[in-house]
Amino acid sequence: MSVTEAATHLRENPLALARAELRRVGEAFGVDPNLIAVLSECKKSVEVSVPVAMDDGKTRVFDGYRVVHNVTRGPAKGGIRYHAGVTGDEVKALAMGMTWKCALMGLPFGGAKGGVVCDPKALTAGEIERLTRRYTTEIINEIGPEKDIPAPDVGTNAQVMAWIFDTYSMNVGHSVLGVVTGKPLSIGGSVGRDGATARGVLYCIRTALQKEGRRFPDTRLAIQGFGNVGRNLARLLSEEGARVIALSDSKGAVVNPYGIDVQAAITHKAEHGALTGLPGTEDATNDELIELECDVLVPAALEQVINTDNAPRIRAHMVCEAANSPTTPGADDVLEDRGILVLPDVVANAGGVVVSYFEWVQGLQEYFWKEYEVNAKLNDIVVRAFEETWSAKERFDTSMRTAALGVAVQRVAEATTTRGLYP
Numbered sequence: 001m002s003v004t005e006a007a008t009h010l011r012e013n014p015l016a017l018a019r020a021e022l023r024r025v026g027e028a029f030g031v032d033p034n035l036i037a038v039l040s041e042c043k044k045s046v047e048v049s050v051p052v053a054m055d056d057g058k059t060r061v062f063d064g065y066r067v068v069h070n071v072t073r074g075p076a077k078g079g080i081r082y083h084a085g086v087t088g089d090e091v092k093a094l095a096m097g098m099t100w101k102c103a104l105m106g107l108p109f110g111g112a113k114g115g116v117v118c119d120p121k122a123l124t125a126g127e128i129e130r131l132t133r134r135y136t137t138e139i140i141n142e143i144g145p146e147k148d149i150p151a152p153d154v155g156t157n158a159q160v161m162a163w164i165f166d167t168y169s170m171n172v173g174h175s176v177l178g179v180v181t182g183k184p185l186s187i188g189g190s191v192g193r194d195g196a197t198a199r200g201v202l203y204c205i206r207t208a209l210q211k212e213g214r215r216f217p218d219t220r221l222a223i224q225g226f227g228n229v230g231r232n233l234a235r236l237l238s239e240e241g242a243r244v245i246a247l248s249d250s251k252g253a254v255v256n257p258y259g260i261d262v263q264a265a266i267t268h269k270a271e272h273g274a275l276t277g278l279p280g281t282e283d284a285t286n287d288e289l290i291e292l293e294c295d296v297l298v299p300a301a302l303e304q305v306i307n308t309d310n311a312p313r314i315r316a317h318m319v320c321e322a323a324n325s326p327t328t329p330g331a332d333d334v335l336e337d338r339g340i341l342v343l344p345d346v347v348a349n350a351g352g353v354v355v356s357y358f359e360w361v362q363g364l365q366e367y368f369w370k371e372y373e374v375n376a377k378l379n380d381i382v383v384r385a386f387e388e389t390w391s392a393k394e395r396f397d398t399s400m401r402t403a404a405l406g407v408a409v410q411r412v413a414e415a416t417t418t419r420g421l422y423p
Helices: 016-030 033-039 088-105 125-138 158-172 196-211 228-239 262-273 286-290 329-337 351-365 371-396 400-419
Strands: 045-053 059-068 076-083 110-117 148-152 220-224 243-249 251-253 282-284 294-299 314-318 342-343
Touching: 016 033, 016 088, 016 314, 016 400, 033 400, 059 088, 059 125, 059 148, 076 088, 076 158, 076 351, 088 110, 088 351, 088 371, 088 400, 110 148, 110 228, 125 158, 148 158, 148 294, 148 351, 196 228, 196 294, 196 314, 196 342, 196 351, 196 371, 220 228, 220 286, 228 243, 228 262, 243 286, 251 286, 282 342, 329 342, 342 400, 351 371, 371 400
Parallel strands: 076 110, 076 148, 220 243, 220 294, 294 314, 314 342
Antiparallel strands: 045 059, 059 110, 243 251, 251 282
């Protein structure tokens, strides 16, 4: 039987939003409309069916996607997400976003994204493994270390990457370390990869605070989402002396205006499967967390959680996007009008793909770096991209998002013009 998942967290079509944003940036930065037309489309989009033998003896068929947006600057790079709300247009929009992110960071990659429509929390480990191996087999001609390199995303992790690596390697007859990134250390992963996205967010917030003459110990932060990124970010922030006053997962939020014991929250989540009920905190909803008074709000879960409905009620001084596309364009305009600084996903959450690049390079060389080297190189790249974006923001008198996308789109457009159209 075919599985169709009606659940969606998307309020607006993400591909339409991404294209509209690209056109707006193209006009603001004077990019040739012909190039904008080319960059508005994805190079390749593959939709596959993924039949899986379930533990109860039944066979379920899941829908899977792999999209490559652009390969002008190098092989495609982008995560694979397992989520009930995955759609083809969402995957295309995310692939486009990866192109801009890689270009802004100066990485020799284009953008890609993949996804399977499923609820991984409702599947057993064996079912997820069989789903992953079949999905990999269905897209095996599309991926490769010089073609398209997947990585973890929402609902996937290092173990899923290990299964993809193994399935691909078994099919070609030898181990191919560079086929995926985000692998476990024991099979060619990079130190620092697990917390890389969170660390990149940390560097962005720190740099933005420095622009205002502020420091972490004076800062109150609310983090929406407690997956890999939100959890690691909360831990890193607490180590820096920041006050994390609110945390949330898919089941609800917890709040303490004087600061949450982050390690206790991590332990509580591991033991109880939810943050709610954490001693020393009050329970709240995700919506209430978004509107909490704080210095920095960090959406670290899914898209479009900040929208035109709640943007007028946001009381954060700054929003730092650890998730992909958590703010709709309409909400962006509201926050800009209200003087709330938004650090956009294209620069703020690029730490993951930067260290994925490091892992890919290490895999190709079969020579691995120390963690302090990884973190130092990550800091250099993220801070340089932040400063380039800030400079463009001031030069063009525009928002951080428009500035970041402008720098990135110009780089991809220049590469496209330099290479020319074939034939």
